[in-house]
Amino acid sequence: MSGFFDRLFGTKRSAESAKERLQLVLVHDRTDLTPAQLDALKDDLLKTIARHIDIDPQAVQIALERDGREQRLVADIPLRSVARRRAG
Amino acid sequence: MIDSPAGIERGFRNAIAAADKVLVITNPEVSAVRDADRVVGILESEEKYSPALLLNRLNPVMVKNHDMLSAADVLDLLAIQLIGVVPEDEGVIVGSNRGAPVALEPKSRAGQAFRNIAKRLQGQETPFLDLDKQDGLWGRLQRLGRK
Numbered sequence: 001m002s003g004f005f006d007r008l009f010g011t012k013r014s015a016e017s018a019k020e021r022l023q024l025v026l027v028h029d030r031t032d033l034t035p036a037q038l039d040a041l042k043d044d045l046l047k048t049i050a051r052h053i054d055i056d057p058q059a060v061q062i063a064l065e066r067d068g069r070e071q072r073l074v075a076d077i078p079l080r081s082v083a084r085r086r087a088g
Numbered sequence: 089m090i091d092s093p094a095g096i097e098r099g100f101r102n103a104i105a106a107a108d109k110v111l112v113i114t115n116p117e118v119s120a121v122r123d124a125d126r127v128v129g130i131l132e133s134e135e136k137y138s139p140a141l142l143l144n145r146l147n148p149v150m151v152k153n154h155d156m157l158s159a160a161d162v163l164d165l166l167a168i169q170l171i172g173v174v175p176e177d178e179g180v181i182v183g184s185n186r187g188a189p190v191a192l193e194p195k196s197r198a199g200q201a202f203r204n205i206a207k208r209l210q211g212q213e214t215p216f217l218d219l220d221k222q223d224g225l226w227g228r229l230q231r232l233g234r235k
Contacts, residue, residue: 013154068167
């Protein structure tokens with residue numbers, strides 16, 4: 001019966017929490033990277049890329065993603081357009 | 089067949105050294121699945137490929153109420169092949185008290201699951217048990233409400 005009320009009020013069921021927690025922890029277990037190390041990696045990546053092209057560091061998204069038993073580091077790095085650079 | 093000690097210490101590494109097939113046994117709980125993932129990682133690094141997952145002590149009612157990870161959830165997280173799902177069954181404890189293995193108990197659901205796994209290990213295609221089957225009228229009504 002509790003399931004009914006939880007759905008009614010939009011409370012998250014515990015199995016869903018379990019899956020989310022595991023998704024997070026497994027990515028870090030498999031890569032052996034602490035969140036602090038991952039942040040350091042992101043900073044280094046941004047600095048290196050910024051040396052070559054103009055980017056907006058605030059808009060950059062870098063995350064570890066799971067694909068079966070493989071992990072990948074996925075980066076979405078919007079470039080500042082030449083026109084905006086000239087205007088700015 | 090070698091029953092490896094729990095954990096990932098020396099005993100586990102000794103047990104897998106000569107293995108040509110590995111079954112990873114886990115429960116649908118966060119800490120157990122996390123340990124199973126570490127085991128699968130070590131198996132990969134030791135080049136023991138394609139381990140199979142045996143999901144033990146699954147409680148179908150809790151899964152239905154979304155209070156237990158389902159077999160599909162665990163498979164998605166671990167990303168290895170499935171060899172069987174054994175439902176939680178008090179008969180396992182009763183059987184071990186009496187010294188009568190549950191696998192030999194014709195009426196036990198867990199026993200049936202173990203017999204099916206044995207068949208799959210021998211290479212016989214065996215359909216997976218429908219763990220929802222025994223849940224009676226109330227369970228069916230609840231599922232209707234969920235749709």
